[in-house]
Amino acid sequence: MSADDEKPANPGRRRMLGATAVGTVIGAAAGLAGGMALAGGGRPPAAPVFEGRRRFDDQVVLITGATSGIGRAAAEAFAAEGARVAFCGRRETLGAQVEASIREQGGEALYIRADVRDEGEVNAFVDEALAAYGRIDIALNNAGISFSKPMHEISRDEWDDIQNTNVRGVFLAMKAQIPHMLERGGQIIVTSSVNIVGARPQLGAYNASKRALAGLVQTAALEYAEQGIRVNGICPGATDTEMIRRQAGMMDAPDAVWRTGLGVWGRSNVHGLGRVAAPHEIAAAILAMAAPDMTYLNGSLFFVDGGMTSAL
Numbered sequence: 001m002s003a004d005d006e007k008p009a010n011p012g013r014r015r016m017l018g019a020t021a022v023g024t025v026i027g028a029a030a031g032l033a034g035g036m037a038l039a040g041g042g043r044p045p046a047a048p049v050f051e052g053r054r055r056f057d058d059q060v061v062l063i064t065g066a067t068s069g070i071g072r073a074a075a076e077a078f079a080a081e082g083a084r085v086a087f088c089g090r091r092e093t094l095g096a097q098v099e100a101s102i103r104e105q106g107g108e109a110l111y112i113r114a115d116v117r118d119e120g121e122v123n124a125f126v127d128e129a130l131a132a133y134g135r136i137d138i139a140l141n142n143a144g145i146s147f148s149k150p151m152h153e154i155s156r157d158e159w160d161d162i163q164n165t166n167v168r169g170v171f172l173a174m175k176a177q178i179p180h181m182l183e184r185g186g187q188i189i190v191t192s193s194v195n196i197v198g199a200r201p202q203l204g205a206y207n208a209s210k211r212a213l214a215g216l217v218q219t220a221a222l223e224y225a226e227q228g229i230r231v232n233g234i235c236p237g238a239t240d241t242e243m244i245r246r247q248a249g250m251m252d253a254p255d256a257v258w259r260t261g262l263g264v265w266g267r268s269n270v271h272g273l274g275r276v277a278a279p280h281e282i283a284a285a286i287l288a289m290a291a292p293d294m295t296y297l298n299g300s301l302f303f304v305d306g307g308m309t310s311a312l
């Protein structure tokens with residue numbers, strides 16, 4: 001840990017969301033706050049329920065990486081609005097749980113195990129989804145990983161893994177999905193990140209992967225517009241999911257300690273709203289992008305970050 005990390009959180013200055021930073025902040029918060037309610041940014045609002053809103057009735061939505069986090073929240077939200085959702089991820093128990101929970105709520109979902117790094121598995125995911133639901137209207141290519149390390153300590157295998165998951169995985173998914181959209185059009189949304197406009201230390205491999213996705217999105221938006229396929233990227237700010245909790249080395253920490261630390265981190269780092277997002281807030285933005293009246297959205301990189309990237 002550097003001396004810098006031992007300084008108290010400074011609202012005027014960004015700090016990285018990494019093991020040292022969050023660990024330090026959480027340590028400070030746990031020690032100082034001891035369970036006190038947080039002031040400032042506070043908690044995200046609960047997901048609003050719009051009774052009867054079904055913007056995606058009968059639409060077929062494919063999602064990569066929906067066993068947890070943003071992908072799961074999007075799968076649940078699409079299904080709640082009438083979509084039939086086929087989704088993948090590697091953790092079979094979680095996949096089955098997400099499918100069951102959507103069905104229990106009256107939605108339609110199908111979990112298909114697939115690793116997005118593997119072309120055969122991605123193709124099989126798309127084929128099985130087509131066999132079940134007959135077509136693809138919307139694809140959310142969302143699966144991703146991250147880790148936090150200084151650049152010179154990143155091994156070639158770690159570099160390859162993050163690029164193969166975050167970039168090759170999206171490329172393979174698009175390559176498998178697009179042929180099924182050429183005749184009747186469709187939409188592709190790719191999960192990129194706010195990191196495409198501002199880097200953070202120790203996220204070099206991740207930053208590079210998310211910037212590569214901006215190139216894929218913009219190119220595909222130009223290549224396939226004539227066939228009625230619109231391609232856009234969502235760029236979430238910090239969102240409370242397993243990915244950042246794992247990146248911070250806090251998977252085993254009690255939830256209350258994690259939330260307290262994240263609250264402190266959000267107040268210091270998320271200019272504007274002063275808190276991290278809940279997954280359902282990012283999912284709401286994804287559904288808004290995919291909504292039937294968003295017909296002019298193409299090649300956009302849509303920032304949903306509470307104001308984080310608005311500050312100099």
Ligand SMILES: NC(=O)c1ccc[n+]([C@@H]2O[C@H](COP(=O)([O-])OP(=O)(O)OC[C@H]3O[C@@H](n4cnc5c(N)ncnc54)[C@H](OP(=O)(O)O)[C@@H]3O)[C@@H](O)[C@H]2O)c1
Pocket residue numbers: 064065066067068069070071088089090091092094114115116117142143144145146165191192193194235236237238239240241242243244
């Ligand atoms: N949380 C944030 O602050 C934040 C901010 C900006 C962008 N994002 C992006 O949002 C996306 C979702 O992440 P999250 O934050 O929701 O984290 P998460 O809860 O860890 O979700 C990641 C999802 O990707 C899946 N995945 C990872 N590697 C995979 C692989 N090789 N094959 C198939 N699925 C794979 C995971 O499923 P399995 O583990 O079951 O395979 C999981 O469902 C990522 O692309 C991330 O970069 C997140």
